[in-house]
Amino acid sequence: MKVMIVDDHQVVRQGISNLLQSMVPGLAVTEVDSGQDAVAQYGQLLPELVLLDMGLPDISGLEVARRIRQRWRGASILFFTMHEELPMVRQALDVGALGFVTKNCAPEELAEAVKRVAAGQPYIEHAVATRLAMNQERPVDHRLRDMTQREMEVLLMYARGESIQGIAGRLCVSSKTVSNHLALLKSKLQIESAVELIHLAVDAGLVRYGQLNDGQRV
Structure with a gap:
């Protein structure tokens, strides 16, 4: 095998x-x-x-x-x-x-x-x-339940410190497309800022603070 x-x-x-x-x-x-x-x-x-x-x-x-x-x-x-x-x-x-x-x-x-x-x-x-x-989840997890695979992908990379341009390069899409994904994510998750987005990813256990980079935020 x-x-x-x-x-x-x-x-x-x-x-x-x-x-x-x-x-x-x-x-x-x-x-x-x-x-x-x-x-x-x-x-x-x-x-x-x-x-x-x-x-x-x-x-x-x-x-x-x-x-x-x-x-x-x-x-x-x-x-x-x-x-x-x-x-x-x-x-x-x-x-x-x-x-x-x-x-x-x-x-x-x-x-x-x-x-x-x-x-x-x-x-x-x-x-x-x-x-x-x-179905024993943390209370915050229900906000992530309806995310698409691509939205989860973008959230993971962004929360780890990737720039919008960096995410776009990895996913072979435009920076505008990534920005749109992030805007839709904030709306879907009912949050207003990039910082809240990162905190949500950390609170859900998707990333840890030790994994975060000093990536450029746009």
Whole structure:
């Protein structure tokens, strides 16, 4: 079985690779450190599974999953990430991922998720699935529930310090389009300023203050 691991931390990639190869017989692993490379290499490798982090240095895992699934509808994608907020889980499933596990899961659960998703079966980490079923969210999360995948993408990048021009470049759209997305986001989320937008992302657990950059605000 061929697996592509997409994570920007080399130690993490190698650790996951070693772990899975010890637990899943016959596993062949390719390591990729960016979203753009993942999309470019998918068509060449055609792996049975993409093990995908949410937070990548260029485009987010959500956008990687969207682009891969757009071109290869049969792609099996398993998110493996620190993010465990329910809006992020729903976004991941909405873009076509078959599975979602966090980096806090047990090694045995990760191996089971890899085997199931590679076989075309859905798998959500038990604790996350329980929260989804019971709909136990933070009070702020309901404001994010109806966001589109592209709106979530823009919010994540903007909250992490990306400039409007930088977001536009990554998403291959115009700066005006990104500005429109941000304006619609503020209206939809009933907030008035960029600072409030960032605070909302932090309060929802989508980003942490340590992740914020000094990106140019426009």
